[in-house]
Amino acid sequence: MLLKQMTYFVTIVECGSFTEAAQQCYISQSAISQQIQALEADLQVQLMIRQKRHFELTEAGKYFYRHAKAILKEVEQVTLETKRLGEDQELTLIIGYPKNFNLFELQQAITQFYDLYPEVKISIVSGTHEELYEYLVQGKIDLKVSEQRRAYNDDYYNYELKYSESYVEIASVNALIQKEVITIEDLKSMSCILVVSKGYEESEKNFYEKDLSLSHQFLYVDSLEQARLMVAGNRGYLPIDVIGHMATPIYGIKRIPLYKNGKPIQRNYFACWSKKNTNYYIEEFVQMLRKIFQ
Template identity: 25%
Template sequence: MTLVQLEYFIEVAEQLNFTQAAKKFYVSQTAVTQQIKSLEKSLKIQLLNRTKHHVALTPAGRVFYNEAKAIIERAKTAVEKTSNASAGSSGSIHIGYIKGYEKTSFSNLIFHFHEKYPNITISFHRDNAENLIEGALKGIYDIVFSLDFKSFHKLKDLKSFSIKSYPLMAVLYSSHPFAHRSSIKRYELKNETFLVMKSQLNTNSENDNQILGEYYENGFIPKVFQASTDFETLFLMVSAGMGICILPEYITRNADITKNTVIVPLEGENEKININVFCNKASSNNCLKIFAEFIENFYA
């Protein structure tokens, strides 16, 4: 039994006409007849009742028709999966992403990617920026979505590109003198105590911090208290009047903000932060190339 025999039989079963079936495959009617006779011989079962002017499926033929179609579909799927694997559109990819970024258009990106490439298995890892970059360098993650620190661009083993910028917002306690303002200039906050996530500070160089770095670059050292590893605790501390924080708009927009806190945008066209994609230049994962190209097109 061959796939060709099955395809010929399926077409005859659907057309109930040897001549029409032969035309589809650009072969002679005799060739189709011979292949089906050979199929019946190998099965030791008659699949078709045929006369000079009439063709009909036998009861066994009707059963075999459904099974033959299933076999052909499985064969096509096997070929497609093998082809996809060879082209890199089948496999796995490990994605790392910054805390809080799961509530942005990131979820739409993943949805559309999985819809287009269902044979690529995706695993997710949520962490702070430093751990994500370290994981990318070690090959733990194929690709990471992270805040953009200057020091990361100095790592020769990484390549990166920016996908989106978000405005920076000041999170204030409700009794703060600026709580009723429509916007705030950064330097109006220079004497504040800043509450920060662990991922907002680079342990090697504080002025690499894209959020607070401008203070350091201009010779002013802000009062910084490394408050927490989660945003909920950060908001709680702000509401208690222990300090303020500056966060990307995507976090303040989607977070469950604690009572007694107020969100005020920072004033100025440069008051924004980039989310970058980072991956290891040495990666041999074909799925990574597919995903990276998909990301660039998605955010274009």
């Protein structure tokens, strides 16, 4: 059995016509018919029932179509990656990751990935959710891991990683540390500290203000470390999501679950990448990361 015969068969089924399939494959109708006959002879089973200008797939034909299509897709991917390996001296996977995330799980996934694919170099770009979205659209990163705040069109894969639990980190000298959970109402009089890149302050503020109903008073810092120093100094609270392992806060800070309307706030995190630029390595890395999160 030849891959070319598989291709002819799949094309005929998807075109619904021997004539159109022959044109698409740049061979004659009689030649493509002979190839299907040879395929059936090789398999010793009938794949389709021919009726003048129409045909119907047998149960064996339906099975063969589904699996042949999957095999052809895999062959195409292997071919593309082989060419890419031959053309590139070094393959790079650029991952966008939120600034306010702990890197524990990401580093675990990278270590596992390097063990299997040492030929691929991984680079990490950090940013806000909106910043990472822009990087992805502009092709500056191959994959982004972040909360889903918008609906993506069909040009992108959206792969769910995990629902996160929302917490706030607050100074140990603050009276609120006596509470088992902190509510939105408890935080009304305090400043909200956000980790955000310059130029993206307004979009982050709008999200936390409108979607989560958090404080109207905001302070902006560039890194998680800076934010925690401000929290320890009792200058405000830091909203933070825990979607995996999160180390114990530094001395002087306590982390407490955040509630709204009597329920814990949960947010959904996804890996997102362009279908146009997808490849085997992206898909493998996302699977590894999801297993670690789970």
